[in-house]
Amino acid sequence: MAKLVYDENGRLLFTKEMKQEYTILMPQMLPIHFGMFRKLLELEGYRPLRETEEWTLEPGGRYYVTRNGSSLIAFRLPHGRPGGFMMTAAHSDSPTFKIKENAELAGESDTRLSVEGYGGMLCASWMDRPLSIAGRAMVRTENGIAMRLVDLKDIAALIPNVAIHMNREANSNMKYNFAVDMQPLYGEKGGFRGRVARAAGAAEEDLLTYDLFLYNPQSGVEWGNYISAPRLDDLQCAFASLQGFLTAEESRNACVYCLFDNEEVGSETKQGAASTFLLETLERICDALGLTLRTMAAGSFLLSCDNAHAVHPNHPEYADKNHTVRMNGGVVLKYNASQKYTTDAVSAALFQTVCERAEVPFQRYANRPDMAGGSTLGSIANTQVSLNMADIGLAQLAMHSAFETAGAQDTAYMVRALRTFFGLTLKVDGDGTYRL
Ligand code: CO
Numbered sequence: 001m002a003k004l005v006y007d008e009n010g011r012l013l014f015t016k017e018m019k020q021e022y023t024i025l026m027p028q029m030l031p032i033h034f035g036m037f038r039k040l041l042e043l044e045g046y047r048p049l050r051e052t053e054e055w056t057l058e059p060g061g062r063y064y065v066t067r068n069g070s071s072l073i074a075f076r077l078p079h080g081r082p083g084g085f086m087m088t089a090a091h092s093d094s095p096t097f098k099i100k101e102n103a104e105l106a107g108e109s110d111t112r113l114s115v116e117g118y119g120g121m122l123c124a125s126w127m128d129r130p131l132s133i134a135g136r137a138m139v140r141t142e143n144g145i146a147m148r149l150v151d152l153k154d155i156a157a158l159i160p161n162v163a164i165h166m167n168r169e170a171n172s173n174m175k176y177n178f179a180v181d182m183q184p185l186y187g188e189k190g191g192f193r194g195r196v197a198r199a200a201g202a203a204e205e206d207l208l209t210y211d212l213f214l215y216n217p218q219s220g221v222e223w224g225n226y227i228s229a230p231r232l233d234d235l236q237c238a239f240a241s242l243q244g245f246l247t248a249e250e251s252r253n254a255c256v257y258c259l260f261d262n263e264e265v266g267s268e269t270k271q272g273a274a275s276t277f278l279l280e281t282l283e284r285i286c287d288a289l290g291l292t293l294r295t296m297a298a299g300s301f302l303l304s305c306d307n308a309h310a311v312h313p314n315h316p317e318y319a320d321k322n323h324t325v326r327m328n329g330g331v332v333l334k335y336n337a338s339q340k341y342t343t344d345a346v347s348a349a350l351f352q353t354v355c356e357r358a359e360v361p362f363q364r365y366a367n368r369p370d371m372a373g374g375s376t377l378g379s380i381a382n383t384q385v386s387l388n389m390a391d392i393g394l395a396q397l398a399m400h401s402a403f404e405t406a407g408a409q410d411t412a413y414m415v416r417a418l419r420t421f422f423g424l425t426l427k428v429d430g431d432g433t434y435r436l
């Protein structure tokens with residue numbers, strides 16, 4: 001199998017076929033594109049494991065396991081007895097709109113699709129934008145039921161604004177009612193289920209049900225010092241952490257790469273960061289190697305990787321004065337006294353040292369004390385598997401917009417930092433000493 005080739009900045013040099021499907025700017029983490037992450041792992045020799053089977057793991061082995069086809073944990077084992085798990089976690093989902101089961105809202109001349117919000121999107125950014133639809137369909141087969149990935153690819157829907165002439169308040173006092181303002185116009189008059197069935201390779205009467213979402217199919221662009229693309233939160237981190245994981249030197253720890261679905265809706269699903277997925281995967285690794293998770297976890301470390309808010313050029317007042325972070329300023333280390341971000345002095349000291357060794361700039365972020373920030377993966381995962389963690393990310397603008405903007409250099413900074421992190425042979429003492 002062909003090995004992947006990387007340049008000195010950790011950027012993947014794509015084969016022609018891969019480039020068409022996947023670029024550093026535009027990985028589309030819908031179920032259909034989740035396959036690209038699996039493909040990258042398999043090209044590097046990672047073997048799929050199934051949760052439904054017993055695992056036989058070999059020292060030096062490379063494996064990955066998925067849950068729900070939307071969360072993924074990849075790991076590689078050292079040749080000797082591992083000292084602990086070196087882990088990263090990012091999320092695979094982004095705010096969007098889910099298409100309801102009885103999808104068609106038939107009007108006199110047009111059909112709309114009935115949708116509800118998934119996560120906290122910026123509604124204005126979704127208006128007047130050509131949208132496509134992807135997800136999965138469950139179809140009846142000769143042997144039972146099968147899951148099929150669906151991607152309509154073509155433009156299928158659009159959420160139209162009301163003209164300024166009819167809503168003079170549109171620029172000063174706009175409120176969005178999801179049941180009224182956010183229902184998209186469908187490109188055709190009816191026939192939605194038939195189209196989904198065709199895309200799933202099934203007859204319409206065999207389409208049982210589906211999980212389908214609107215998505216912005218626009219390609220990412222690199223312009224000057226910036227990149228703009230849909231879903232940078234959190235695919236920029238998902239991609240950068242995978243690159244760091246795949247390109248790191250062998251260490252004496254077990255390296256673990258996690259990608260969790262459902263962060264945007266609170267993580268409390270069977271495959272989210274609040275689930276047992278990570279805990280059970282680590283337990284199974286320990287069982288297979290004759291180790292106990294309690295001792296392993298105490299010597300482990302996890303970096304929760306999720307994008308951060310860059311200081312806004314038009315609104316610098318939203319940033320905390322002493323903790324502003326900027327695009328192209330390097331990897332962001334996030335702090336929060338309430339521990340919504342898991343970073344503390346013990347974990348920050350390690351990440352700082354990682355960045356120094358990688359010769360990567362880093363910057364410190366904290367919310368303004370009068371503004372509640374978002375929460376993310378680390379503190380949630382910590383309730384299942386408790387260990388030293390820090391929260392990091394890359395600075396971006398317009399988080400949860402349908403088209404987000406970030407620094408063109410920052411992806412490579414994170415790749416380098418995480419490559420160094422995964423390559424460390426680290427001995428962690430939970431109370432605050434490390435041997436590196
Ligand atoms: Co995020």
